[in-house]
Amino acid sequence: MPSVRRVSHAFLERQGLTTVFGNPGSNELPFLAGLPEGFRYVLGLHEGAVVGMADGYAQATGRPVLVNLHAASGSGNAMGALTNAVASRTPLVVVAGQQVRPAIGLEANLASVDAPALMKPLVGWAAEPTCAADVPRALAQAVFEARLQRRPTYLSVPYDDWSADADDNARAVLDRRVLRAAVPGGEQGRWLAEEVASAARPALVLGGDIDSAGRFDDAVRLAERLGCPVWAAPSLFRLPFPNRHPLFRGVLPAGIAPVAEAFEGHDLVLVLGAPVFRYHEHLPGRYLPAGTRLIQVTEDASAAARAPVGEALVADPGAVIDVLLASPGTGGGAPAGAPLPVPEPLTAEGPGLHPEEVFAALREELPEDTAYVVESTSTNAAWWRQMDLRRPGSYYFPAAGGLGFGLPGAVGVAMAQPGRPVAGVIGDGSANYGITALWTAAQHRVPLTVVLLRNGTYGALRWFGGLLGVPDTPGTDIPGLDFTRIAEGYGVRAQHVGGVAELRAALAERPAGPRLIQVDTALTTPS
Ligand SMILES: Cc1ncc(C[n+]2csc(CCOP(=O)(O)OP(=O)(O)O)c2C)c(N)n1
Numbered sequence: 221m222p223s224v225r226r227v228s229h230a231f232l233e234r235q236g237l238t239t240v241f242g243n244p245g246s247n248e249l250p251f252l253a254g255l256p257e258g259f260r261y262v263l264g265l266h267e268g269a270v271v272g273m274a275d276g277y278a279q280a281t282g283r284p285v286l287v288n289l290h291a292a293s294g295s296g297n298a299m300g301a302l303t304n305a306v307a308s309r310t311p312l313v314v315v316a317g318q319q320v321r322p323a324i325g326l327e328a329n330l331a332s333v334d335a336p337a338l339m340k341p342l343v344g345w346a347a348e349p350t351c352a353a354d355v356p357r358a359l360a361q362a363v364f365e366a367r368l369q370r371r372p373t374y375l376s377v378p379y380d381d382w383s384a385d386a387d388d389n390a391r392a393v394l395d396r397r398v399l400r401a402a403v404p405g406g407e408q409g410r411w412l413a414e415e416v417a418s419a420a421r422p423a424l425v426l427g428g429d430i431d432s433a434g435r436f437d438d439a440v441r442l443a444e445r446l447g448c449p450v451w452a453a454p455s456l457f458r459l460p461f462p463n464r465h466p467l468f469r470g471v472l473p474a475g476i477a478p479v480a481e482a483f484e485g486h487d488l489v490l491v492l493g494a495p496v497f498r499y500h501e502h503l504p505g506r507y508l509p510a511g512t513r514l515i516q517v518t519e520d521a522s523a524a525a526r527a528p529v530g531e532a533l534v535a536d537p538g539a540v541i542d543v544l545l546a547s548p549g550t551g552g553g554a555p556a557g558a559p560l561p562v563p564e565p566l567t568a569e570g571p572g573l574h575p576e577e578v579f580a581a582l583r584e585e586l587p588e589d590t591a592y593v594v595e596s597t598s599t600n601a602a603w604w605r606q607m608d609l610r611r612p613g614s615y616y617f618p619a620a621g622g623l624g625f626g627l628p629g630a631v632g633v634a635m636a637q638p639g640r641p642v643a644g645v646i647g648d649g650s651a652n653y654g655i656t657a658l659w660t661a662a663q664h665r666v667p668l669t670v671v672l673l674r675n676g677t678y679g680a681l682r683w684f685g686g687l688l689g690v691p692d693t694p695g696t697d698i699p700g701l702d703f704t705r706i707a708e709g710y711g712v713r714a715q716h717v718g719g720v721a722e723l724r725a726a727l728a729e730r731p732a733g734p735r736l737i738q739v740d741t742a743l744t745t746p747s
């Protein structure tokens with residue numbers, strides 16, 4: 221009889237979950253023993269980095285990814301990073317080791333007391349199988365739930381289960397297949413097309429899900445057909461539309477009042493692939509201007525249920541785009557004009573470069589199809605003023621605002637797309653939360669450029685302090701960090717660049733492996 225472990229490995233193989241991001245402890249070793257050829261274990265040195273790398277990898281491949289974590293201590297370390305994966309709807313399947321069954325109740329060392337409850341508020345589904353024979357089925361459920369819910373799942377497995385025998389019933393998971401269709405019914409499609417066709421001044425709001433679903437180009441076709449303005453949804457984690465397209469109006473501000481203000485004069489707002497809305501700054505007001513209706517299309521049933529306003533259709537927004545493109549009544553948009561021009565970069569007074577100078581250099585020196593993973597918080601306005609991103613999968617940002625995604629996420633994105641240039645644009649504060657990913661990048665010789673923006677401070681917090689009327693808080697300056705030495709310690713080649721010319725020359729090089737470029741920058745505000 222095959223073991224639970226063999227059946228589980230075979231199931232993972234069939235489902236294509238053969239790249240495992242992890243950081244093991246003793247509880248996890250029995251699962252990892254005898255991983256079949258074709259599996260790749262990507263070791264991360266801290267669980268936050270492990271989840272960040274897996275998140276980037278899963279987002280860039282569009283497929284569920286297995287994450288292997290140590291019991292409560294390792295899983296706990298991963299929770300901050302999981303908040304981002306929840307918000308970006310990344311299907312991570314976290315499998316954690318548990319003490320042997322007889323030792324859990326007596327709380328032996330490394331027993332995770334009530335392991336599913338530890339993760340429950342974050343993950344979409346969490347369990348510990350009730351017996352060893354149920355492990356393969358539970359593992360299959362973890363994979364399918366992650367895919368169907370598009371949310372991380374968590375499975376805690378007592379380590380003595382892996383060597384137990386798997387009976388015929390347990391082996392049935394090998395032939396399981398779970399498909400999903402989320403095309404709107406004919407009547408729903410007609411209703412939506414009519415609403416859009418009869419709107420006098422419609423507007424589109426696109427969420428990160430549009431890019432995750434591979435519908436970036438289709439969104440352009442829809443917008444051009446409707447000839448209506450397009451915003452990206454607030455708290456953007458992936459870019460769903462070319463940011464210099466003439467119909468693009470930018471990323472909506474993440475506050476109730478300014479969102480309503482942006483919609484002024486529109487009778488219909490069609491939101492595709494986003495919650496309504498993921499606000500941040502508390503700027504109260506009416507959700508919508510008088511006379512504006514909102515229709516949300518999302519595959520995320522919970523996002524539809526919790527929205528405070530509007531009508532919702534729970535369906536695949538990509539399929540809805542197809543319906544609207546095929547509907548005769550939705551045409552009429554004028555041909556799109558020339559791309560919006562890029563302004564001259566601002567320059568700084570002091571010794572550091574203005575972030576706009578750095579981003580202008582990225583735009584001009586790196587290939588046009590570069591995928592950027594950004595975690596630099598005070599430079600948001602400068603970023604969107606300078607960048608010209610026209611391709612799907614060009615932009616990733618920590619979806620829940622939890623720092624520690626950027627650097628690991630960039631490693632994961634680069635591992636997933638070896639043929640595509642990838643750059644991490646990382647603040648000097650942010651870098652520390654996922655810094656150990658540099659080691660993994662060095663070990664796997666991941667081709668990646670990390671541009672480290674050193675302004676010596678948690679710039680966004682200073683700005684936020686002003687906004688909240690508390691400008692004089694401690695704990696916001698971070699002097700004395702040299703990331704060239706830190707990177708070299710992890711095995712990543714690094715250089716400090718002084719001026720724009722030196723930065724541009726560095727960017728023009730195309731090394732095979734990872735490299736870090738540190739540049740001193742002036743403090744700016746995010747908006
Ligand atoms: C895990 C986590 N801890 C703390 C914060 C709070 N936080 C938000 S922005 C920020 C500063 C980031 O600094 P840096 O990367 O240097 O970017 P800058 O604002 O200077 O551009 C901090 C600490 C957070 N978002 N996530």
Ligand SMILES: [Mg+2]
Pocket residue numbers: 647648649673674675676677678679
């Ligand atoms: Mg900083």
